[in-house]
Amino acid sequence: MRFDIITLFPELFAPLLTSGITRRAYESGLVDVHFWNPRDHAEGNYRRVDDRSFGGGPGMVMLAEPLFKCLSAIRAERQEETPAPLVLFSPIGRALNHSAVAQWSASAGAVLLCGRYEGVDQRFIDHYVDQQISLGDFVLSGGEIAAMALLDTVARLQPGVLNDEGSHQLDSFNPALDGLLDSPHYTRPEVWQGQAVPPELMSGHHAHIARWRREQSLRLTALHRPDLLAQARQAGQLSRQDEAFLRQAFGSLTGADQTPAAKKL
Numbered sequence: 001m002r003f004d005i006i007t008l009f010p011e012l013f014a015p016l017l018t019s020g021i022t023r024r025a026y027e028s029g030l031v032d033v034h035f036w037n038p039r040d041h042a043e044g045n046y047r048r049v050d051d052r053s054f055g056g057g058p059g060m061v062m063l064a065e066p067l068f069k070c071l072s073a074i075r076a077e078r079q080e081e082t083p084a085p086l087v088l089f090s091p092i093g094r095a096l097n098h099s100a101v102a103q104w105s106a107s108a109g110a111v112l113l114c115g116r117y118e119g120v121d122q123r124f125i126d127h128y129v130d131q132q133i134s135l136g137d138f139v140l141s142g143g144e145i146a147a148m149a150l151l152d153t154v155a156r157l158q159p160g161v162l163n164d165e166g167s168h169q170l171d172s173f174n175p176a177l178d179g180l181l182d183s184p185h186y187t188r189p190e191v192w193q194g195q196a197v198p199p200e201l202m203s204g205h206h207a208h209i210a211r212w213r214r215e216q217s218l219r220l221t222a223l224h225r226p227d228l229l230a231q232a233r234q235a236g237q238l239s240r241q242d243e244a245f246l247r248q249a250f251g252s253l254t255g256a257d258q259t260p261a262a263k264k265l
């Protein structure tokens, strides 16, 4: 899989690509990352990549032409029959979630455009951008952090990147967990500041541990993300045992009408 990243600040990515467990994905080329700076495709002594906004107002806008030249150079190098999608990171886009990430992780990659300033000349977006992705309802200074979020989450899903092959399947939102949140984790010492590790985890009984983890996932999801619990229920993924646990833990309110504030975290 190949990602071509259009950014004015490629140096921001260096720590991401060389640190932590996901660096294996980048170093092995499993996730092949290339950087393109629009400044290298800009005209004149000053190699301008931005200009003032027509109509006035504060802030600069990224020029369409250097972006177009940059994209053309990428397309020439990729030489694909079906061009990889051009993704713009933007507050306009659909918020990134697990199912989108799972699709990207099984794809051939993309060209990622990191906006800066007030954003990108709309004419470039209208003609060349295939998809816009948002990190959430807030404004970043640039698309680089969003691009790093996408790279990181895609890299950790690649086979052989995590030490334990199936471990990402036990993470929050994964279909293997029925889209629920992960259960809590504990490590040594067994007692810390007077608080013991839940005895179920110390039992050595695999079935009991698995059941405890499932119930903690159900409990945390009911408290923090009742929408995910409702989805799992609607998809028929909650067993009778799950429903019995939820009734016993929360009474009859175990769906979207649950009021987390009333329950102990």
Ligand SMILES: C[S@@+](CC[C@H](N)C(=O)[O-])C[C@H]1O[C@@H](n2cnc3c(N)ncnc32)[C@H](O)[C@@H]1O
Binding pocket: 088, 089, 090, 091, 092, 113, 114, 115, 116, 117, 118, 119, 120, 133, 134, 135, 136, 137, 138, 139, 140, 141, 142, 143, 144, 146
């Ligand atoms: C300062 S922002 C521009 C914000 C824009 N004027 C607006 O109000 O929607 C500069 C760049 O950061 C990136 N960006 C900002 N917020 C983002 C978000 N929530 N998700 C993804 N990218 C974002 C985009 O690439 C954007 O072009």
